[in-house]
Amino acid sequence: MNPLSSSGSDAARPLATLLHLLRRARDAESEHVLGFVMVNETINLLPYRQAALWRGGPLGRIVSLSGLAEVDATAPHVQWLAAVCKVLPASMPLQRVTAADLPPVLAADWGEWLPANLLFIRLEQPGIQADGALLLARDAAWSDYELTLAAELAHGYAHAQARFAPERSWRDRVARLWQQGKSRRRLLLLLLVLACFPVRLSVLARSEVTPQEAMLMRAPLAGVIERIEVQPNQPVTAGAPLFSLDSTVLAGQLALASTAQDAAAESFRQQAQLAVTEDKARLEMASEQARLEQRRIETEYTSRQLARIHVKAPRDGVIVFSDRNDWLGRAVAPGERVMQLADPGRVELTAWLPASEAIHVAPGSKLRLFPNAAPTESYDAVITRVAYRAEVGEDNVLAYRLYARFSAGQPLPRIGQMGTARIYGSWVPLSYYTLRRPLTWLRQWVGW
Known part of the structure; x- marks a missing residue:
């Protein structure tokens, strides 16, 4: 027999055994079978007297x-081994352990439960909640060569064990990130600070510059608008004509009333002449005088009504309405608003908060x-009153109406200017600001 070939065969035997154990671990059908391979077949590669498999975690x-089909968790030996782990x-993923490495309370019972030398092989796969350890104990000390084989075996066992373990929970992942290096701890601390960073809660709302305490210019009586004398947003002075109603009906009524008054005056004159010679005419003269007074009152009333069809500005200001063509020829009722007379120096902001x-x-x-027509300009304002109930606006969106006063020391926008208002609320953490809308949607969908 060739001594060189015998020496090569002896050197290859541990490697073959290692490969066989790794295959056995990969082919294990359950976690129980894998544990049996670890504590009972590892002896073919690393001779030992006792072996135990410890599963990590909070419990x-x-x-x-080794040598047992079932483990009694209440046995003193088992509880002592769990305390040691x-x-x-x-x-340290791989370490030699003796009684001197343990606290005195555990070291006192070492001789009763374990041989002198223990090899502690930690089994842990990054990103998988499958940590644990394999304990191999014997009387002889563990060599460096055996530690090299144990390290390779631990990697294969941990990979096989990961198939049967659940993924790590988010708490375990955060704890693991916190434990791995200063850079990750600093990143987590930075994210925590950013999540708690205070920001101003704000929402966007459609808004319009409206007059404050504007005077309503109403139709004085029922009729049809004949003329509009002004343009929208036109400055006017006191006494300037604004609009007029059709005078055809009233002019006819005034002509009839005047004719009736003249007839009543002539009848009264005749009765007054007859009253000089006839007693009966003297009695009828009082009736004709009352009829004349009635006709005179009707004529004056119709004349005053005819004068009211011409509406004039009672003071200086700016005329606010939509379009002249919308009102020409339109029938209006008494008191119906046609336009507004506003003071350009007294404006406010009306916003609709969805x-x-x-x-x-x-x-x-x-x-x-932020006006739509002037993207480079902005105006600050302070809310003065808030509607207690939401109402449907022009865009068919349910919204609360807000009124705001523009801050002093800045030029006032023109009446009728449209824009978007950013309404500021209280200070909240950045995490709440980011998750407010998703949480609102989730609450509406779930119903809590």
Whole structure:
């Protein structure tokens, strides 16, 4: 027999045994079978007297023992082994352990439960909740060569064990990130600070610059609008004509009333002449005088009504209405609003806060107007009053109406200017600001 070939065969035997054990681990049909292979067949590669498999986690326990089909968790030997695994440092994946490495309370019972030398092989796969350890104990010391084989075996066992283990929970992942290096701890700390960073809660709302305490210019009586004398947003002075109603009906009524008054005056004159000679005419003269007074009152009333069809501005200001063509030829009722007379120096902001995005706002809250026609300009304002009930607006969106006063020291926007208002609420953490809308949608969908 060739001594060189015999020496080569002896050197290859551990490698073949290692490959065989790894295949056995990969082919294991269950976690129980894999544990049996670890504690009972590893002896073919690393001779030992006792072996145990420990499963880590908050409730660490011994799950397999060499030579036993079942493990009694209440046995003193099993409880002592679990306590030993918990006190060994997790930073060392492979370590030689003796009684001197344990606390005195555990070291006192070493001779009763284990041989002198223990090899602690930690089984852990990154990203998988499958940590644990394989314990191999014997009387002889463990060599460096055996530690090399044990390290390779531990990697294969951990990979096979990961198939039967659930993925790590988010708490375990956060804890693992926190434990792995200063850079990850700093990143987690930075994310925590950013999540708690205070920001101003705000929403966007459609808005319009409206006059404050505008004077309503109403139709004085029923009729049809004949002329509009002004243009929208036109400045006017006191006494300037604004609009007129059709005078055809009233002019006819005035002509009839005047004719009736003249007839009544002539009848009264005749009765007055007859009253000089006839007693009966003297009695009828009082009736004719009352009829004349009635006709005179009707004529004066119709004349005053005819004068009212011409509406004039009672003071200086700016005329606010939509379009002249919308009113020409339109029939109006008495008191119906036709236009507004506003003071350009007294304006306010009206905003519509959507009910779906409503935040807590109250008088004194701030907002900022961004006009549509002037993207480079903005105006600050303070909310003065808030509607208590939402109403459907022009865009068919349920919204709360807000009124705001523009801050002093800035030029006022023109009346009728449209824009978007950013309404500011209270200070909240950045995490709440980011998750507010998803949480609102989830709450509406789930119903809690």
